Amino acid sequence: MQEEILNLVIAGHVDHGKSTIIGRLLADTNTLPEGKLEAVRENCRRTARPFEYAFLLDALKEEQAQGITIDAARTFFKTDLRKYMIIDAPGHIEFLKNMVTGASSAEAALLVIDAAEGVRENSRRHGFMLSFLGIRQICVLVNKMDMVDYRQPVFDAIVAEYRAFLKQLDVEAVGFIPVSGREGDNIVARSARMDWYDGPIVLDQLDAFTPEARPENKPLRMPVQDVYKFTAHGDTRRIVAGRIETGRLRVGEEVVFYPSGKKSTIQSIASMSGETDQREAGSGWSVGFTLSEQIYVRRGEIATHTTCPRPHTASRLRASLFWLGREALQKGKKYLFKLGTARVEMEVERFIRIIDASTLEARALDQVERNDVAECILKLDQLTAFDLAADVPETGRFVIVDNFEISGGGMVLDVVEDRQAAISARAQERNTRWQTAISDEERAERYNQKPCLVLISSQSNNDLRKTAAKSLERKLFSEGKFTYYIGMANILYGLSADLARNGEEVHAEHFRRLAEVANLMLDAGVILVISARHISQRDMEILQADLIDRAADIITVWVGDEITSGLIPHLHIRAAEVDDAPERIKRYLQERGYIFRYRES
Amino acid sequence: MNYLDKLENKAIYIFREACSQFKSLGMLWSIGKDSTVLLWLARKAFFGHIPFPLVHIDTSYKLPEMITYRDRLAREYGLDMIVGQNVDALRDRQTFPDGNATRLQCCKALKTEALVNTINGTWPRRRMNHDTGQYEIDRSREPFTGVIVGLRADEEGSRSKERYFSARDNKSRWDVAEQPPEFWNQYKTDFAPGTHVRIHPILDWTELNIWEYIEREKIPTVSLYYNQGQGTRYRSLGCGPCTFPIQSQARGVSEVIAELQTGQLSNIAERSGRAQDKEDGGGLEDLRRGGYM
Numbered sequence: 011m012q013e014e015i016l017n018l019v020i021a022g023h024v025d026h027g028k029s030t031i032i033g034r035l036l037a038d039t040n041t042l043p044e045g046k047l048e049a050v051r052e053n054c055r056r057t058a059r060p061f062e063y064a065f066l067l068d069a070l071k072e073e074q075a076q077g078i079t080i081d082a083a084r085t086f087f088k089t090d091l092r093k094y095m096i097i098d099a100p101g102h103i104e105f106l107k108n109m110v111t112g113a114s115s116a117e118a119a120l121l122v123i124d125a126a127e128g129v130r131e132n133s134r135r136h137g138f139m140l141s142f143l144g145i146r147q148i149c150v151l152v153n154k155m156d157m158v159d160y161r162q163p164v165f166d167a168i169v170a171e172y173r174a175f176l177k178q179l180d181v182e183a184v185g186f187i188p189v190s191g192r193e194g195d196n197i198v199a200r201s202a203r204m205d206w207y208d209g210p211i212v213l214d215q216l217d218a219f220t221p222e223a224r225p226e227n228k229p230l231r232m233p234v235q236d237v238y239k240f241t242a243h244g245d246t247r248r249i250v251a252g253r254i255e256t257g258r259l260r261v262g263e264e265v266v267f268y269p270s271g272k273k274s275t276i277q278s279i280a281s282m283s284g285e286t287d288q289r290e291a292g293s294g295w296s297v298g299f300t301l302s303e304q305i306y307v308r309r310g311e312i313a314t315h316t317t318c319p320r321p322h323t324a325s326r327l328r329a330s331l332f333w334l335g336r337e338a339l340q341k342g343k344k345y346l347f348k349l350g351t352a353r354v355e356m357e358v359e360r361f362i363r364i365i366d367a368s369t370l371e372a373r374a375l376d377q378v379e380r381n382d383v384a385e386c387i388l389k390l391d392q393l394t395a396f397d398l399a400a401d402v403p404e405t406g407r408f409v410i411v412d413n414f415e416i417s418g419g420g421m422v423l424d425v426v427e428d429r430q431a432a433i434s435a436r437a438q439e440r441n442t443r444w445q446t447a448i449s450d451e452e453r454a455e456r457y458n459q460k461p462c463l464v465l466i467s468s469q470s471n472n473d474l475r476k477t478a479a480k481s482l483e484r485k486l487f488s489e490g491k492f493t494y495y496i497g498m499a500n501i502l503y504g505l506s507a508d509l510a511r512n513g514e515e516v517h518a519e520h521f522r523r524l525a526e527v528a529n530l531m532l533d534a535g536v537i538l539v540i541s542a543r544h545i546s547q548r549d550m551e552i553l554q555a556d557l558i559d560r561a562a563d564i565i566t567v568w569v570g571d572e573i574t575s576g577l578i579p580h581l582h583i584r585a586a587e588v589d590d591a592p593e594r595i596k597r598y599l600q601e602r603g604y605i606f607r608y609r610e611s
Numbered sequence: 612m613n614y615l616d617k618l619e620n621k622a623i624y625i626f627r628e629a630c631s632q633f634k635s636l637g638m639l640w641s642i643g644k645d646s647t648v649l650l651w652l653a654r655k656a657f658f659g660h661i662p663f664p665l666v667h668i669d670t671s672y673k674l675p676e677m678i679t680y681r682d683r684l685a686r687e688y689g690l691d692m693i694v695g696q697n698v699d700a701l702r703d704r705q706t707f708p709d710g711n712a713t714r715l716q717c718c719k720a721l722k723t724e725a726l727v728n729t730i731n732g733t734w735p736r737r738r739m740n741h742d743t744g745q746y747e748i749d750r751s752r753e754p755f756t757g758v759i760v761g762l763r764a765d766e767e768g769s770r771s772k773e774r775y776f777s778a779r780d781n782k783s784r785w786d787v788a789e790q791p792p793e794f795w796n797q798y799k800t801d802f803a804p805g806t807h808v809r810i811h812p813i814l815d816w817t818e819l820n821i822w823e824y825i826e827r828e829k830i831p832t833v834s835l836y837y838n839q840g841q842g843t844r845y846r847s848l849g850c851g852p853c854t855f856p857i858q859s860q861a862r863g864v865s866e867v868i869a870e871l872q873t874g875q876l877s878n879i880a881e882r883s884g885r886a887q888d889k890e891d892g893g894g895l896e897d898l899r900r901g902g903y904m
């Protein structure tokens with residue numbers, strides 16, 4: 011097996027000498043294919059152009075034509091210690107998005123500043139972006155020292171100026187090295203022309219960078235990428251898949267998913283062949299696991315341990331972001347917000363600060379132009395789970411999509427309270443902590459039944475559901491069961507009196523409240539009968555999502571000849587059979603084990 | 612995690628992103644070593660299943676062993692196999708082997724055009740019927756909106772500028788200069804109607820990584836990659852008339868790895884045995900901007 015590869019990005023203002031330095035590194039470490047250097051020299055002679063080390067990189071036609079690096083091209087080279095992938099980040103402002111792309115996968119960065127020209131706009135902008143992207147190991151190369159006669163004061167002045175700039179970003183460079191790419195000073199060999207400098211040369215600095223350590227000692231965070239249920243070849247596994255961003259997970263551990271707050275236990279870690287004896291996995295691994303209790307979780311949720319600090323769930327947040335979009339970022343416009351595997355609509359509610367990343371000076375608060383940086387309040391249209399970037403950067407960063415394209419990136423600074431989040435936070439609190447002194451088993455024994463929710467529905471324009479529900483309640487009661495009937499109308503006129511009668515959101519809120527009532531009743535051990543008109547599969551999802559640990563204890567019954575809502579009920583009872591409904595439902599409850607058949611109390 | 616683990620897990624992540632975000636997804640399978648590694652990774656990502664069809668562009672000039680290998684694996688793994696072809700160009704003999712086209716024109720017709728028109732569903736596709744083992748005209752002409760491709764940045768210059776999720780316009784063209792950024796594991800999964808996205812799960816793998824992974828996972832490969840006694844082997848596989856073997860003694864995977872590690876091939880481009888790359892300097896990049904993989 012061979013050594014690790016370290017990903018290195020090289021950035022800086024255009025023409026400050028990045029390509030030349032890479033060319034030097036390749037040539038002086040003998041990484042170039044044999045004859046390549048000669049061929050490029052020869053080509054220059056023929057075309058009467060002065061030879062440039064940078065030409066070694068110009069593999070592409072248009073690159074030579076325009077004379078600028080247009081993308082983050084990758085080059086490989088090797089020292090005695092390890093291999094490197096150098097990502098050449100373009101220095102032209104037009105290509106900042108390529109610089110970001112290249113830099114985001116890097117573990118360390120070289121930032122090149124021209125000694126003669128000094129610190130320029132993109133020297134600062136790139137420094138800013140590197141720190142924003144989360145790259146902590148930054149080494150500054152003060153290049154073209156040959157043009158300033160290798161004088162130390164020039165170097166010192168640039169170091170002082172740039173260090174002060176980085177300090178404003180709360181970043182400290184790992185070092186500053188005076189070099190000349192063209193002459194090869196301090197790149198691979200120590201220069202005799204700058205005896206005033208005794209720090210590491212570029213090659214030493216590269217080997218001194220440390221590969222990024224995977225954050226395993228942080229709380230578990232695994233954004234759910236997908237839930238698979240492959241039916242082919244008799245595979246019955248239901249697999250929750252995702253990549254562990256931080257922390258570790260093990261078979262047998264209890265996990266909780268946010269924003270839903272649902273809990274279950276990891277039963278096994280899945281693999282290609284089905285059987286596996288793998289018991290645990292750590293950050294960086296793309297895994298899949300099965301759960302011992304069936305719960306319904308979705309892509310976009312974040313899995314964590316019940317025992318570790320939980321992520322936030324909110325729909326308003328304060329964030330710091332950079333913008334690369336063709337069109338300016340505007341208040342009130344709809345965008346897509348992607349964090350981990352979550353993807354929700356968002357809008358900017360308020361700009362707090364807009365700054366020019368190259369000067370760190372504030373600008374007018376109207377809109378965020380391409381290449382600007384801003385602090386703002388974002389409003390998401392759904393509750394989303396995330397961390398503050400300061401706590402867990404892996405799940406505290408997001409991107410914004412405008413017109414099908416990733417147009418900006420940012421990090422979460424803080425949660426901004428809102429009503430929805432407050433409700434949900436409280437719901438989850440209870441969700442994971444609420445316990446009474448009496449266990450479910452004790453209640454089941456006392457009442458000789460297990461709690462469940464019988465949801466009876468029919469078309470809006472008839473009363474079949476109510477007839478069936480009331481007679482079911484009567485039958486169960488007369489047989490000594492602990493039961494209670496609620497019509498949806500009871501909820502509408504009482505508990506939901508403050509809500510309007512119509513609208514999609516209001517409808518969802520009715521169901522959420524219904525679920526809360528059901529939670530209490532089921533917890534008390536009741537067989538709860540609810541009638542509601544025209545229940546759809548979507549309504550069921552809301553109920554399932556909000557019924558704590560009891561999504562499987564809902565029994566749906568449709569009364570009427572035709573199912574008009576798309577619901578897939580457990581029992582379908584025709585209009586003519588409505589009188590049989592109580593008996594059929596009772597038998598079904600016995601089959602499912604909610605009513606015990608053989609024991610009398 | 613060692614570097615192969617890192618590459619593997621990133622690729623799996625990309626596969627799963629693609630699968631969850633693109634409703635009409637297909638994976639190009641050229642039968643070479645890269646796309647075979649891709650197939651393996653897909654089976655890992657989806658726990659032994661491949662929840663999308665594989666698409667093979669048949670130029671009719673592929674080395675015969677490759678086709679046999681393709682159909683054998685398709686049956687063994689139960690792959691949903693789709694084949695596309697430029698039937699007209701082959702019928703009219705507008706090809707390089709027929710002497711009626713340059714290598715590049717031939718590539719453009721048999722690969723680029725066939726690929727573009729198979730992806731967008733303009734031309735008929737043939738699909739393997741697993742009951743009979745035969746290919747039949749597929750009734751579905753639904754365009755693919757996501758196409759997974761096994762290309763690698765280190766293969767040649769223009770590929771080093773790709774993104775993991777790389778947009779193609781409604782004519783399958785690639786705008787190299789105007790690519791959106793890609794960072795923090797967020798990819799381009801939103802796209803305008805009529806366009807599609809090429810997805811590259813092994814973009815950051817090197818040729819050596821591919822072989823090391825083949826060795827580690829014991830992935831079956833075609834024997835064309837090995838010296839069968841004549842002192843030559845193929846390093847990159849394509850059409851018979853335009854693909855030439857290199858001098859090599861390597862008889863198996865570990866010997867190929869040893870050969871790559873000595874650096875004796877580092878002066879020779881991986882695709883040096885692929886003749887179309889050499890015509891007209893940047894031939895391959897022009898092909899690729901037009902839709903070639």
Ligand SMILES: Nc1nc2c(ncn2[C@@H]2O[C@H](COP(=O)(O)OP(=O)(O)O)[C@@H](O)[C@H]2O)c(=O)[nH]1
Pocket residue numbers: 022023024025026027028029030031062064079101153154155156157189190191192193
């Ligand atoms: N005198 C001098 N010129 C240099 C040096 N490094 C680069 N240059 C020149 O600066 C120009 C831009 O260099 P290049 O590497 O293309 O810059 P990039 O845009 O940062 O990649 C070229 O003309 C180089 O020859 C150096 O160390 N000394």
